Amino acid sequence: MSTTREVIALQFGNYSNYIGTHWWNIQESSFSYNPEDAPSEINHDVLYREGVNLNKQVTYTPRLLLVDLDGSLKHLPREGELYGNSVKRATDDSAGDPLKKIKEDLEDLSTDVEIVQQPQADKHDFQKDLENPVVDIQEQNYNLADNVETWTDYLYARYHPRTVNIINEYKYDTEKQTFDTFSSGVQLWKTEQFEYDFCDKIRQYVEECDYMQGTQVLFDCFNGYTGLATECMEYLNDEYSKAIFAIPVYSPRNTLFENADEPMTDSIRVVNSALAFHKLSEQASLFVPLGTCDRVWRQLGAARPLSALNYKADNLYQTSAILAGYLDTITLRYRLRNAPSAYSLAGFCGDLTNYGRKLASAAFAMPFPMQHDMDLIDCLDKFEGPLFTSLTPNCNIGTDYIIQSLCVRGIARERLKQPLEKAKEQMRMAAYKCDSVSEMFQLYLQCANHASMSHVASVSMAIPTRIPFPNEIFTDEMTKLGFLSTTARRLAEEKVVSVPALAAVQSSSELGDTLETLHREAKRVKIAKLHRFRAAGLEEDDYRDALEQLLLFKDNYEDNFEL
Amino acid sequence: MASISLLNPKAEFARAAQALAINISAAKGLQDVMRTNLGPKGTMKMLVSGAGDIKITKDGNVLLHEMQIQHPTASMIARASTAQDDSTGDGTTSTVLLIGELLKQADIFLTEGLHPRIVTEGFEKARNKALAILDDVKIPIEINKKNLMGIANTSLRTKVHPGLADVLTEVCVDAILAIRKDEKPVDLHMVELMEMQHKTATDTSLIRGIVMDHGTRHPDMPKRLENAYVLTCNVSLEYEKSEVNSGFFYKTAEEREKFVRAEREFIDQRVQKIIALKRKLCDGTEKTFVVINQKGIDPMSLDALAKEGIMALRRAKRRNMERLALACGGTAMNSFDDLDESNLGYAGVVYEHVLGENKYTFVEECKNPQSVTILIKGPNKHTIVQIKDAIRDGLRAINNALLDKCVIPGAGAFEVRAYNELMKYKDTVKGKVRLGIQAFAEALLVVPKNLAINSGYDAQDTIVKLTEEDRLNPEPIGLDLSTGEPMKPVDMSVYDNYLVKKQILNSCSVIASNLLLVDEVMRAGMTSLKG
Ligand SMILES: Nc1ncnc2c1ncn2[C@@H]1O[C@H](COP(=O)(O)OP(=O)(O)OP(=O)(O)O)[C@@H](O)[C@H]1O
Numbered sequence A: 001m002s003t004t005r006e007v008i009a010l011q012f013g014n015y016s017n018y019i020g021t022h023w024w025n026i027q028e029s030s031f032s033y034n035p036e037d038a039p040s041e042i043n044h045d046v047l048y049r050e051g052v053n054l055n056k057q058v059t060y061t062p063r064l065l066l067v068d069l070d071g072s073l074k075h076l077p078r079e080g081e082l083y084g085n086s087v088k089r090a091t092d093d094s095a096g097d098p099l100k101k102i103k104e105d106l107e108d109l110s111t112d113v114e115i116v117q118q119p120q121a122d123k124h125d126f127q128k129d130l131e132n133p134v135v136d137i138q139e140q141n142y143n144l145a146d147n148v149e150t151w152t153d154y155l156y157a158r159y160h161p162r163t164v165n166i167i168n169e170y171k172y173d174t175e176k177q178t179f180d181t182f183s184s185g186v187q188l189w190k191t192e193q194f195e196y197d198f199c200d201k202i203r204q205y206v207e208e209c210d211y212m213q214g215t216q217v218l219f220d221c222f223n224g225y226t227g228l229a230t231e232c233m234e235y236l237n238d239e240y241s242k243a244i245f246a247i248p249v250y251s252p253r254n255t256l257f258e259n260a261d262e263p264m265t266d267s268i269r270v271v272n273s274a275l276a277f278h279k280l281s282e283q284a285s286l287f288v289p290l291g292t293c294d295r296v297w298r299q300l301g302a303a304r305p306l307s308a309l310n311y312k313a314d315n316l317y318q319t320s321a322i323l324a325g326y327l328d329t330i331t332l333r334y335r336l337r338n339a340p341s342a343y344s345l346a347g348f349c350g351d352l353t354n355y356g357r358k359l360a361s362a363a364f365a366m367p368f369p370m371q372h373d374m375d376l377i378d379c380l381d382k383f384e385g386p387l388f389t390s391l392t393p394n395c396n397i398g399t400d401y402i403i404q405s406l407c408v409r410g411i412a413r414e415r416l417k418q419p420l421e422k423a424k425e426q427m428r429m430a431a432y433k434c435d436s437v438s439e440m441f442q443l444y445l446q447c448a449n450h451a452s453m454s455h456v457a458s459v460s461m462a463i464p465t466r467i468p469f470p471n472e473i474f475t476d477e478m479t480k481l482g483f484l485s486t487t488a489r490r491l492a493e494e495k496v497v498s499v500p501a502l503a504a505v506q507s508s509s510e511l512g513d514t515l516e517t518l519h520r521e522a523k524r525v526k527i528a529k530l531h532r533f534r535a536a537g538l539e540e541d542d543y544r545d546a547l548e549q550l551l552l553f554k555d556n557y558e559d560n561f562e563l
Numbered sequence B: 001m002a003s004i005s006l007l008n009p010k011a012e013f014a015r016a017a018q019a020l021a022i023n024i025s026a027a028k029g030l031q032d033v034m035r036t037n038l039g040p041k042g043t044m045k046m047l048v049s050g051a052g053d054i055k056i057t058k059d060g061n062v063l064l065h066e067m068q069i070q071h072p073t074a075s076m077i078a079r080a081s082t083a084q085d086d087s088t089g090d091g092t093t094s095t096v097l098l099i100g101e102l103l104k105q106a107d108i109f110l111t112e113g114l115h116p117r118i119v120t121e122g123f124e125k126a127r128n129k130a131l132a133i134l135d136d137v138k139i140p141i142e143i144n145k146k147n148l149m150g151i152a153n154t155s156l157r158t159k160v161h162p163g164l165a166d167v168l169t170e171v172c173v174d175a176i177l178a179i180r181k182d183e184k185p186v187d188l189h190m191v192e193l194m195e196m197q198h199k200t201a202t203d204t205s206l207i208r209g210i211v212m213d214h215g216t217r218h219p220d221m222p223k224r225l226e227n228a229y230v231l232t233c234n235v236s237l238e239y240e241k242s243e244v245n246s247g248f249f250y251k252t253a254e255e256r257e258k259f260v261r262a263e264r265e266f267i268d269q270r271v272q273k274i275i276a277l278k279r280k281l282c283d284g285t286e287k288t289f290v291v292i293n294q295k296g297i298d299p300m301s302l303d304a305l306a307k308e309g310i311m312a313l314r315r316a317k318r319r320n321m322e323r324l325a326l327a328c329g330g331t332a333m334n335s336f337d338d339l340d341e342s343n344l345g346y347a348g349v350v351y352e353h354v355l356g357e358n359k360y361t362f363v364e365e366c367k368n369p370q371s372v373t374i375l376i377k378g379p380n381k382h383t384i385v386q387i388k389d390a391i392r393d394g395l396r397a398i399n400n401a402l403l404d405k406c407v408i409p410g411a412g413a414f415e416v417r418a419y420n421e422l423m424k425y426k427d428t429v430k431g432k433v434r435l436g437i438q439a440f441a442e443a444l445l446v447v448p449k450n451l452a453i454n455s456g457y458d459a460q461d462t463i464v465k466l467t468e469e470d471r472l473n474p475e476p477i478g479l480d481l482s483t484g485e486p487m488k489p490v491d492m493s494v495y496d497n498y499l500v501k502k503q504i505l506n507s508c509s510v511i512a513s514n515l516l517l518v519d520e521v522m523r524a525g526m527t528s529l530k531g
């Protein structure tokens, strides 16, 4: 009996759902439906569940709950489409109108029925084509970077009716954020919708699991979702006491809060962040902030440059795809088939959080910059500068005294080195004795990082980047398979189908600075002047306490510990 | 609004008059949307969202939640009305209608130059009088099935079709009677509502016991047991791979193994305690054993329990722990240290039912169930949701009656009686204030009028008939919706809750007065109008 160790995924907030959408899309585009294929290295059952709908059709859906505001779903019915329970309106008069049918059935039983309907929501062309078996979506050009209005536009995955949870108290608006404070998120958690219904949905997922590893919580870390998500983590700890891997995310677009100008918006984000980080230091097993901006405390900074990528700094659709690529890679460690038990969510979190260092940083290279005709051994030998780019705002890549967990993917073993007879120069390198990709990286890191410890996992499958992944972010120096080429340029109509990547989570003393700057900014905010926090129940003393705790938490990163 | 004090008095007056006009039109607008819902003959509304989500309802509160109300006045009325629902579960439609009508009636006098202050003074007097009349017409009830059926059926027939309402009435009343102690209202949390998308709405039924939305997770576990001991507990039977550190920090593989084994043994011991108790109590008898755990049970533990013929469920709802103890007896255990027979509950039968990907477990034939489950059935989600809303209202109507120990004759009877009495009362009051009382009296008729209109009868004819008949009768007179003729609500068992009516009178007069005194409200900084 193979034991699948299940993980439950939670997504709180619109930008988190942008990322999540890409992530589930990436996973599903790597599914193989061909029974002849060798089983995938990835055990998809970790995050997916099998079910049956009322028509006795088998479904395979993410073990996911997501939360967003009313108005963010556009064409997507709240219960999803797999299990019925929503109507498709008649497009012409010939076929019977399903609405009329329901109305007539009801009228048979009682009095008049009045239909009050909102105009049918627009469907993105991509969604229309998904329903059209004649169209090959890979052949189309949807221009998603310019016309996506919300994540449901490019959602390829299909969800279980449990998955989508809509907050009716606040309305979705791309121009202003209405769900504003940590405290209003805390208040919202105390409503029946969350305290009973949402928790019960979590329980239903947990009940289905034989060997649940824990939860992974992706949430918007700048608005009211901070309060909602961290309250949820507290519930998870009380009820299940399993590992919680939290990923607070920052949108690259500084959408103003309702009734707030830009400085006020910045202040609210800083306060929410400080309160969230404090709570995370208590409730999460590990938390790794993510964002493509280099700074997010006060005023959003510049876009992080990733080699061979060209993305628009504030494009939600594109930036979320990069973050999703990171997530898909870093989480491989606990999603592999037949993995040793150290490859678990608890192991992953535990390895990185000694001395109470629950905050860690993210680093990523997509593509992993490797020439298409080069061996890994030479590639690493010639590498200059850091291997990857930080994706944790206000945090630099650590080099010394670090603990890190890496995952490299998409580099085949054949690309490691030359066989003996052709090895030539390579034989002179110490790395030549390495027989696997992970071993070679281990060795490299031992040399590159002083007094550090690295866990390296390697997976042969690259990140699939087919539509609806944003292909336009790849420069033309990348080949179809995502390697670099200095000579040939990829033609415009040729798509990159997959990219090799390297993702890391690092625990380093750099994070002390991250916390210190957050603390400094948060302390400068005059909380009494932000009435909306008080109005939602935050006491000044509580805020002060949270900041003090944050400072204590920072101390965990002070001394270089002994390994 | 800070600048308002800088306006000259004339402009201020104009501004106030304008604001008042806006208030009145907003109230009317909301009234127009809601009026068709009132009463059992009100129109059912089928709301369809842009994405095709369906919601079917006749409930004022549900509609108010679904409507996107932008206008501040309208949303203030809506809030007053949903507050009404939060506290009593009923009367939202009447609240909206009555506020609108109070403003309309007041408007007639205001355009003739009457000051809003005078009107609101009249409202207050009228409200007090109306509350006294309410006390006069209330009918004390004995708490028995027949009386509760009347109030529940009246409520449910305003929400779902009559055939279904009759089924639900019995279900709701039986549920409350089953768990009621003394004459007091019950804790409605002890009535679990469980949904099953299956069959038809009229298959909804009361289970005198507990239904859970999960089942066994082991192929060899019994799916049905009779004569069962029930152990409810909150004890982990799951080997938690609780290792904090993994790869780096174990010196040797053996060290790791040892740790794992110790952990596993710890869990096994717990399982063995259950098995030992089961053997002691059940082996050689007809008795069987069921474990319902709030914590997890892993496959190895399930396997051990299955081998003993024990049925075990994991991850039960926290609230079901308490409910199970009330339904089956016994106590929910937090440890197995002193586990013995006295901790266990009993159920005549425990069985599993599978429906698509969902499993249900029924715990029935409990000796003296103090917690019950209403099993809601329906062919689709929107029917189930509609029934669930209706049942909540029905349960609350019954509970309100337990609290009040009395009911009010419905079908417009109270409003007609109050109208007649207020018109008499008005003549005893001196000065223009009486006009406010008259406006209030007229406004109350909005209820019988709309009950008539929604059944296809002429509003004026009906009011004439009803008010005349009421004057001739000591008992209050309401409208028979199937004939359009006056009738005695008591004869037809049409009852409303006392506290619902009371709250409607109170909140409507306050809100309407606030809206009328809009100029003063504005001066006060609009605080009561803002969110
Ligand atoms: N069988 C009946 N015959 C006549 N009138 C009835 C009957 N049943 C209920 N009514 C009247 O209908 C009114 C209640 O209608 P309804 O429940 O639709 O509105 P509501 O209680 O004001 O608001 P809500 O939508 O919150 O329930 C009461 O005045 C009640 O007396």
Ligand SMILES: [Mg+2]
Pocket (backbone or CB within 6 Å): B090, B091, B092, B155, B158
């Ligand atoms: Mg009602």
